Amino acid sequence: MRSRSKGQRRPGRRPVGPRSGAQRDDARHIGRLYGSIYRVVRQIPRGRVLTYGQVAELAGMPGAARVVGAAMRASVPELGLPWQRVVGKRSPDTARVNIHDPVGAAAQRALLEDEGVCFAENGAISLRQYGWLPGERPPRGAKSAAKTSPRKKTRAQKPGNRVRASAKKG
Numbered sequence: 485m486r487s488r489s490k491g492q493r494r495p496g497r498r499p500v501g502p503r504s505g506a507q508r509d510d511a512r513h514i515g516r517l518y519g520s521i522y523r524v525v526r527q528i529p530r531g532r533v534l535t536y537g538q539v540a541e542l543a544g545m546p547g548a549a550r551v552v553g554a555a556m557r558a559s560v561p562e563l564g565l566p567w568q569r570v571v572g573k574r575s576p577d578t579a580r581v582n583i584h585d586p587v588g589a590a591a592q593r594a595l596l597e598d599e600g601v602c603f604a605e606n607g608a609i610s611l612r613q614y615g616w617l618p619g620e621r622p623p624r625g626a627k628s629a630a631k632t633s634p635r636k637k638t639r640a641q642k643p644g645n646r647v648r649a650s651a652k653k654g
Contacts, residue, residue, distance in 0.1 A: 518555040520544060525556075528569040531600040532616030533609060535573040536582070542618065553582075568595035571609060578608040579615075 520543040528534055534542070536549035536556075545551060552570065559565050568591075572582025581596075583589040593603065601614050 517543075517545070517551060518558065521552055521555040522559070522563065522565055525565050525567065525570060527618060528566060528616055530566075531614065532620075533569050533571045533579060533596070533601065533611070533614050534616060535571055535579055535611070537573060538615075538617075539570055568592045568599075573611075574608065577611050578604075579611055580607050580609065 521539060524534070524539050524542045536552040537547075539552045540546060540548040543552070556565075556567055556570055559567060571579040571592075574580050581589045581592045583592055593607075596609070597603070601609060603609060
């Protein structure tokens, strides 16, 4: 068996140590992608949400919802991102907290509730009520949402619950 002298490497293995030029380019590219995602997330007003797919589209990357998820997972608290405002889409009109860790999901829900976002009994968030697109005004009272607790709504008033036509009194 031949021995390798110092500095030689096995075929097919990347060198250990300083990054190669391609690795530096990849890191710069990812940094630019994540930066554009973080710029969109910072624009979401209190009391509103965007889905991962909407963030990707607004960042100029249609169809890259998973990239947005990776960027959100890679973010650090020092960035001061309102990460809780990015949610998973479940239907054209509803979204949900999309964190599989129960502690993280509870933290996201609590932060959104503090901002005035109401959840249906099944955990759904109404995109018609809480969804946001650039150019829209923030909802009334969004700045004071953390100061006052939202009123408890009856089952019929909660987003996602429908009142049967026969139950309505005219």
